[in-house]
Amino acid sequence: MREVVPARKGAARDSVSSLVDDLFAGDKRAAAKLISLIEDDEPEATEALARIFPHTGRAHVVGFTGPPGVGKSSLINRLVRRYRSRDRKVGVVAVDPTSPYTGGAVLGDRIRMADTGVDPGVFIRSMATRGHAGGLALATFDAVRVLDALGMDIVFVETVGAGQSEVEIATRAHTTVVVEMPMTGDAVQTMKAGILEIGDVYVVNKSDLGSEDVLVANLKFQLTARDGWTPPVIRTAATEGRGIDELADALDRHAAYLDQTGFRAKREVARARLEILENAQRLLSRRVANRSRLGRAFDALAEDVAARRLDPHAAARKLLEPTRPRGK
Amino acid sequence: MIPIAKKIRVLIAKPGLDGHDRGAKVVARALRDAGMEVIYTGLRQTPEDIVEAAIQEDVDAIGLSCLSGAHMTLFPEVVKLLKKRKSGDILVAGGGIIPEEDVPKLKKAGIKVVFGPGTPLRDIVAFFETAGKGA
Numbered sequence A: 001m002r003e004v005v006p007a008r009k010g011a012a013r014d015s016v017s018s019l020v021d022d023l024f025a026g027d028k029r030a031a032a033k034l035i036s037l038i039e040d041d042e043p044e045a046t047e048a049l050a051r052i053f054p055h056t057g058r059a060h061v062v063g064f065t066g067p068p069g070v071g072k073s074s075l076i077n078r079l080v081r082r083y084r085s086r087d088r089k090v091g092v093v094a095v096d097p098t099s100p101y102t103g104g105a106v107l108g109d110r111i112r113m114a115d116t117g118v119d120p121g122v123f124i125r126s127m128a129t130r131g132h133a134g135g136l137a138l139a140t141f142d143a144v145r146v147l148d149a150l151g152m153d154i155v156f157v158e159t160v161g162a163g164q165s166e167v168e169i170a171t172r173a174h175t176t177v178v179v180e181m182p183m184t185g186d187a188v189q190t191m192k193a194g195i196l197e198i199g200d201v202y203v204v205n206k207s208d209l210g211s212e213d214v215l216v217a218n219l220k221f222q223l224t225a226r227d228g229w230t231p232p233v234i235r236t237a238a239t240e241g242r243g244i245d246e247l248a249d250a251l252d253r254h255a256a257y258l259d260q261t262g263f264r265a266k267r268e269v270a271r272a273r274l275e276i277l278e279n280a281q282r283l284l285s286r287r288v289a290n291r292s293r294l295g296r297a298f299d300a301l302a303e304d305v306a307a308r309r310l311d312p313h314a315a316a317r318k319l320l321e322p323t324r325p326r327g328k
Numbered sequence B: 001m002i003p004i005a006k007k008i009r010v011l012i013a014k015p016g017l018d019g020h021d022r023g024a025k026v027v028a029r030a031l032r033d034a035g036m037e038v039i040y041t042g043l044r045q046t047p048e049d050i051v052e053a054a055i056q057e058d059v060d061a062i063g064l065s066c067l068s069g070a071h072m073t074l075f076p077e078v079v080k081l082l083k084k085r086k087s088g089d090i091l092v093a094g095g096g097i098i099p100e101e102d103v104p105k106l107k108k109a110g111i112k113v114v115f116g117p118g119t120p121l122r123d124i125v126a127f128f129e130t131a132g133k134g135a
């Protein structure tokens, strides 16, 4: 196991507050350093995020999920160019898996996104999952916030898309795109649990390979309206650039739908509930590990449970009871 | 579950026009196996592309691989552009088919280390490990 290494030179040199100032001024280097602080869970990250948060909420966030190699990066690459041609600033956070054995990762999504080069209106960040399940990294949506504050109009998030639980992306993004391709087994297999519920837009990519009709028909047949929105099914060939306009139109239509129906605001509240709960859980785990009052209470409760004086459910309730004022 | 800790991030890039990236991929995998996060950007990158990617990815170091013979212009250009972008702290290593007599010139131009064709992977890994520790 590798030891914890001291802070990077670059990170140590810049104060957090000057990084945040630079971020607000549109500096990409500052954005990149702030994302690293968040990823590495540095103590200053909390302070930085607190300052960044009021400046977020402008960017439309689009999540992409789908099996490995289906063409997520290639589609995003095309969409980046298309939104740039309309002068919209575009951010991308592309997640790839961390090796559970070595903790390392090869992050290769940029290979397919090389077209954008040095365009000042584009920011692409590759991110490893670092042990987080669900196709995302713990830091993914805080990184999205940094890009939001950097002034990006739209942010694409590419998930690992490895398997069963890609539900998390749908709870975080404004629009979730599920990408499938023809000839990945039979059409029924692609309808794995939950996949028909999470998408706002469905894409059948690699339509240049043919035989996509069955899959398209199957998806259309099974997708039904939810809250007044029927997810469209778009055929694309990312490598040739076919269907990209239709896909972008679908994304824009979904964004307009969210605004017109008030669902954007509702999604924000749902997401806030989730995030508060997650943070509360993390905070609790951290606090009971401390030598704080709560940590000592936790240790005592553990002794009680081990000695069968208390059951774990009752101990949990006791742990969460509001602490009484001292001296009582 | 892998504990969150500072990870060493490295960009492996192929400037120039040659289309051979087997060596670059082998190095990328070795660095991954040593626990690093390796951003691989693919073939035919300009120095501008590479520096832009390195900044956005906030890497500790860049590994450049060039087999086309254009290393004497491409490698120093990367170092120069990094400095221009306030990112001179990102270390640059070079590899590929590089004649012995070019090595001192490259080092003078700010390339930290040059790996010839026979360099053991272990040495390459060791370099990037120290780069990540701010050495």
Ligand SMILES: Nc1nc2c(ncn2[C@@H]2O[C@H](COP(=O)(O)OP(=O)(O)OP(=O)(O)O)[C@@H](O)[C@H]2O)c(=O)[nH]1
Pocket (backbone or CB within 6 Å): A067, A068, A069, A070, A071, A072, A073, A074, A075, A109, A112, A160, A161, A205, A206, A207, A208, A209, A236, A237, A238, A239, A240
């Ligand atoms: N024929 C064909 N190939 C495509 C198409 N879109 C992508 N590809 C190819 O499919 C491969 C994978 O594409 P990516 O864009 O990297 O797919 P991805 O879903 O991002 O892959 P991961 O990030 O590894 O999960 C590449 O070789 C692409 O060139 C398409 O529309 N048609």
Ligand SMILES: [Mg+2]
Pocket (backbone or CB within 6 Å): A072, A073, A074, A108, A109, A158
């Ligand atoms: Mg990809």
